Amino acid sequence: xxxxxxxxxKELAERYIAQGYWENFTIGDILDRSARHFPDREALVxxxxxxxxxxxxxxxxxxxxxRLALRLLRLGLKPLDRVVLQLPxxxxxxxxxFALCKIGAIPxxxxxxxxxxxxxxxxxxxxxxxxxxxxxxxxxxxxxxxADVRRQTPSLEFVLVADRNxxxxxxxLARLLEEPVEDTCDRDLLQxxxxxxxxxxxxxxxxxxxxxxxxxxxxxxxYLCCCRFSAFMVGxxxxxxxxxSAPVAHNFSLAAPGLNGAIYNGAKTVLAQNADPxxxxxxxxxxxxxxxxxxxxxxxxxxxxxxxxxxDLSSLEVIAGGGFKVNPELGRRVQExxxxxxxxxxxxxxxxxxxxxxxxxxxxxxxxxxxxLTPADEIKLVGDDGLKVPAGETGxxxxxxxxxxxxxxxxxxxxxxxxxxxxxxxxxxxxxRDDRGNLTVAGRKKDMINRAGEKISxxxxxxxxxxxxxxxxxxxxxxxxxxxxEKSCAYVILRSNETLGLEELNTxxxxxxxxxFKLPERLEIVENFPLTSMAKVSKEELRRDxxxxxxxxxxx
Ligand code: AMP
Numbered sequence: 001x002x003x004x005x006x007x008x009x010k011e012l013a014e015r016y017i018a019q020g021y022w023e024n025f026t027i028g029d030i031l032d033r034s035a036r037h038f039p040d041r042e043a044l045v046x047x048x049x050x051x052x053x054x055x056x057x058x059x060x061x062x063x064x065x066x067r068l069a070l071r072l073l074r075l076g077l078k079p080l081d082r083v084v085l086q087l088p089x090x091x092x093x094x095x096x097x098f099a100l101c102k103i104g105a106i107p108x109x110x111x112x113x114x115x116x117x118x119x120x121x122x123x124x125x126x127x128x129x130x131x132x133x134x135x136x137x138x139x140x141x142x143x144x145x146x147a148d149v150r151r152q153t154p155s156l157e158f159v160l161v162a163d164r165n166x167x168x169x170x171x172x173l174a175r176l177l178e179e180p181v182e183d184t185c186d187r188d189l190l191q192x193x194x195x196x197x198x199x200x201x202x203x204x205x206x207x208x209x210x211x212x213x214x215x216x217x218x219x220x221x222x223y224l225c226c227c228r229f230s231a232f233m234v235g236x237x238x239x240x241x242x243x244x245s246a247p248v249a250h251n252f253s254l255a256a257p258g259l260n261g262a263i264y265n266g267a268k269t270v271l272a273q274n275a276d277p278x279x280x281x282x283x284x285x286x287x288x289x290x291x292x293x294x295x296x297x298x299x300x301x302x303x304x305x306x307x308x309x310x311x312d313l314s315s316l317e318v319i320a321g322g323g324f325k326v327n328p329e330l331g332r333r334v335q336e337x338x339x340x341x342x343x344x345x346x347x348x349x350x351x352x353x354x355x356x357x358x359x360x361x362x363x364x365x366x367x368x369x370x371x372x373l374t375p376a377d378e379i380k381l382v383g384d385d386g387l388k389v390p391a392g393e394t395g396x397x398x399x400x401x402x403x404x405x406x407x408x409x410x411x412x413x414x415x416x417x418x419x420x421x422x423x424x425x426x427x428x429x430x431x432x433r434d435d436r437g438n439l440t441v442a443g444r445k446k447d448m449i450n451r452a453g454e455k456i457s458x459x460x461x462x463x464x465x466x467x468x469x470x471x472x473x474x475x476x477x478x479x480x481x482x483x484x485x486e487k488s489c490a491y492v493i494l495r496s497n498e499t500l501g502l503e504e505l506n507t508x509x510x511x512x513x514x515x516x517f518k519l520p521e522r523l524e525i526v527e528n529f530p531l532t533s534m535a536k537v538s539k540e541e542l543r544r545d546x547x548x549x550x551x552x553x554x555x556x
Pocket of ligand 1: 205206321322326345346349427429441450
């Protein structure tokens with residue numbers, strides 16, 4: 001396994017293979033296999049900034065991925081090179097993803113809202129050789145961002161741009177995709193590059209619980225195990241149509257089951273450019289979508305869309321909610337309004353997942369986040385003393401299994417904290433288990449804000465606020481929000497005679513080039529912070545304080 005990654009112990013890896021959890025396929029293999037079984041079936045629908053609307057059969061998709069893979073090899077990319085992938089939901093994301101997986105280069109999954117603060121750090125930490133971007137998206141200039149990232153990242157040689165036009169100093173994905181390659185020597189070359197399924201396939205990013213985001217190395221074997229079991233749980237087949245309306249780079253949309261699961265099963269993937277109700281409903285009707293995944297914020301918006309009745313949404317079989325808890329009332333409304341089944345998911349980039357099953361009783365589907373994904377998953381609920389809590393009580397979820405990584409990339413110190421000596425990943429999430437084994441999320445131990453499924457590390461934002469010369473100390477906490485689930489509120493202690501407003505604070509933070517979703521949405525200036533008995537800032541008290549203030553404001 002790539003240096004800097006933690007492999008599974010040999011005996012466990014052999015067991016996962018012997019028991020069929022790991023099939024020793026690569027992500028490229030599953031595309032090839034579906035193209036052999038279903039050459040004419042639709043594989044991918046999306047809007048390309050290069051060619052407009054694309055509708056690829058499996059035959060087309062494999063051809064494009066192979067062509068791009070060969071062109072990337074010619075360009076000089078090599079197996080295990082890291083390529084930061086910051087493309088939105090466009091077909092080029094998919095072509096490039098499979099092309100990289102085929103040559104054993106590793107896509108690093110940055111999200112479109114990430115800015116220099118995030119991409120620069122990740123590109124340097126991964127020692128990326130290439131960086132793929134759109135030229136522009138929602139008014140933001142990614143070419144400028146790429147130039148900044150390049151200045152900070154000595155390893156970065158290629159900027160790949162998904163645009164019709166060429167830009168100086170960059171490589172045009174349009175040109176790479178257009179040049180035909182039919183040379184048999186080249187095909188042998190592609191075959192020779194087929195990666196080891198035990199090798200790293202994809203770098204995901206952690207939700208960012210402490211300071212900077214961590215890189216999560218998924219192998220072909222573990223990532224495909226995850227999509228296979230997740231697809232089975234929602235009954236995905238070659239007749240399914242999956243709508244990706246959240247960024248497809250996100251683990252839920254890429255691998256649980258997401259794009260990987262759809263390709264594994266020969267299903268169709270439809271890329272929505274955004275999660276707006278109009279866009280989503282038009283696509284559900286036009287593409288006869290059977291399965292859509294979403295965070296609750298998106299589901300709430302879909303339910304409340306006044307134009308909903310204009311669309312025929314009857315093809316929808318399953319809506320999978322995850323990333324944040326789907327409350328029972330919301331779940332009930334989904335089933336009634338869309339006439340489809342709801343599936344609850346709880347999961348994380350590190351690969352531990354739980355979900356409800358299609359044939360679970362209604363109360364399990366509405367009230368719980370289900371059971372672990374595979375029979376080989378080992379989980380425990382642990383108290384502060386590191387021991388298992390008594391049955392029925394709430395504890396921190398620790399887990400390991402064939403889809404759960406054993407360590408972050410190049411993070412020795414953090415790995416010692418986040419994984420126990422037996423390889424259990426400590427999720428930082430507090431859950432309860434009922435007597436039938438169903439788990440319910442009860443809270444969180446880690447210092448994070450979950451804003452509509454986007455995770456914000458409190459520590460990262462605090463450090464940036466702290467660098468403002470007016471500020472003595474800062475504490476960022478979650479405040480409840482009926483649509484987003486949570487938003488962040490910054491408590492700040494200022495130097496004497498200084499003033500600071502939310503707008504000024506956010507202008508300061510934007511100058512640090514952080515993703516916009518990380519900006520605090522409320523600022524409380526205080527004289528001092530409440531402390532715990534250990535003399536640490538009591539975030540619990542701050543969370544209670546802002547929640548009470550919000551309640552009072554509602555009443556007024
Ligand atoms: P990420 O790795 O970005 O997908 O974030 C994973 C984290 O999201 C988990 O550790 C949880 O804190 C949170 N999360 C995911 N699914 C749920 C859910 N169904 N309910 C509550 N929190 C969730």
